[in-house]
Amino acid sequence: MAYARHQSFYLRDKWISKGLKAVHFQPRFFFEENSPENVGLGKNMVMSLRFWLLATGLINEEKVDRRTEHHSTDLGNIIFKDRLLQRNDTVSILHYQLVxxxxxxxxxxxxxxxxxxxxVTDRxxxxxxFIVWVNKNDKPVSKKSLKRDIDCLVQLYTKEPNEDDPEDFTFSPFTKLNIMKENATENGxxxxHKIQPDIEDIGLISLYYILLKYSEENETSLISLDEIxxxxxxxxNLFNLSRNRIIDVLNLLANHKKFxxxxxxTNNLDNVRLPQIKPIEFLSYEYEVEIERGTG
Structure with missing residues (x-):
C-alpha cells in the first residue's frame, strides 16, 4: 500500500499532455535538472506528475544500461492521441487505472x-x-499523510474550472466525470456526495474496455450482471451506477457496430458474453491507433 505520493497535488489540466510528451522525447526526463523548466512546473509538481503517470498506467519504469528510464505503455501510446483529455472516455480509463x-x-x-x-459524507x-481501514489492513501511517490523500481524492474529482478566469488551469480534468460533488450546507x-453520472459523462468506450479487462484478467468471456x-x-463501484443504468449501457453495447x-x-441469471478481443486492441480500434499485436 502507498500513501501521499502525489506531493499533495491533484492532477491538473494539461499535465498528462506535458508528461507524455516529455517522456516521449526524453526517457530520463524525470531525472534531469532542467525538467521543471522544460514543462513549466515546480520541482515538487514534477514529482507529482511522475506519480500520476505511473499510477494511471501511462508510463512504466525500466532499467536501461543500469539507469532508470520511463517509457509509455501500450495504454500510454493510445492515450497519447487524446493527451489533452478531450474525450470523457479517456478520463474514465484513467480513473479506472487509479482505482x-x-x-x-x-x-x-x-x-x-x-x-x-x-x-454522503465529509472530509x-x-x-x-480511512484511518480505521488502514490501521486494520496495514502498518500505522501518519495522520498527516492520510489527510493529504483524502484532500487530494476530493479535489481530484471536484476542483472545477474558474469560470471567471479563463487563464486558470489549476482545475482537475476528472471533474467532467461528475461522480463526486462537494457542496456547502447552510451551516457552512x-x-x-457520490454521484451517479450520465452515461455520456463516462463514455461507452471506457465502459466496454473495463469489461474486457475484467474478462481478460479473470479468464472468462461470461460476466454476470450481479458482478458488474x-x-x-x-x-x-467505479462509477456509482445503479443496476438499471448498467442495463441501459449493456443494451447500447449489444449494438456495437463491430464488437x-x-x-x-443461464439458471435464471443475467449474464453478458463478450467477444474475443483483447482490451488494448479494442481501445486501439476505437482510438484509431496502431499497436504491436501480441502486447499487453
Whole structure:
C-alpha cells in the first residue's frame, strides 16, 4: 500500500499532455535538472506528475544500461492521441487505472470506490474511516499523510474550472466525470456526495474496455450482471451506477457496430458474453491507433 505520493497535488489540466510528451522525447526526463523548466512546473509538481503517470498506467519504469528510464505503455501510446483529455472516455480509463491500483501506488482511490460505501459524507468522516481501514489492513501511517490523500481524492474529482478566469488551469480534468460533488450546507459544512453520472459523462468506450479487462484478467468471456453491479473495479463501484443504468449501457453495447456483446440467460441469471478481443486492441480500434499485436 502507498500513501501521499502525489506531493499533495491533484492532477491538473494539461499535465498528462506535458508528461507524455516529455517522456516521449526524453526517457530520463524525470531525472534531469532542467525538467521543471522544460514543462513549466515546480520541482515538487514534477514529482507529482511522475506519480500520476505511473499510477494511471501511462508510463512504466525500466532499467536501461543500469539507469532508470520511463517509457509509455501500450495504454500510454493510445492515450497519447487524446493527451489533452478531450474525450470523457479517456478520463474514465484513467480513473479506472487509479482505482484498480495495479502497481499499488494509489491506495486511497481503491479504498474509496471499492470499500467505502457511504454516499454522503465529509472530509473529516472520510479521514476517520480511512484511518480505521488502514490501521486494520496495514502498518500505522501518519495522520498527516492520510489527510493529504483524502484532500487530494476530493479535489481530484471536484476542483472545477474558474469560470471567471479563463487563464486558470489549476482545475482537475476528472471533474467532467461528475461522480463526486462537494457542496456547502447552510451551516457552512462541506458535504461530499457520490454521484451517479450520465452515461455520456463516462463514455461507452471506457465502459466496454473495463469489461474486457475484467474478462481478460479473470479468464472468462461470461460476466454476470450481479458482478458488474457489485464487484471491485466494475461499473457499480467505479462509477456509482445503479443496476438499471448498467442495463441501459449493456443494451447500447449489444449494438456495437463491430464488437457487439450478447446477453445470455443461464439458471435464471443475467449474464453478458463478450467477444474475443483483447482490451488494448479494442481501445486501439476505437482510438484509431496502431499497436504491436501480441502486447499487453
Amino acid at each position: 484498480r491500483n495495479e502497481d499499488d501506488l494509489a491506495t486511497v482511490f481503491e479504498w474509496f470506490f471499492n470499500e467505502y460505501k457511504e454516499t 473529516d468522516s472520510l479521514l476517520k474511516a 459544512q462541506e458535504v461530499v 453491479v457489485q464487484d471491485k473495479y466494475l461499473w457499480g 457487439p456483446l450478447e446477453y445470455v440467460r
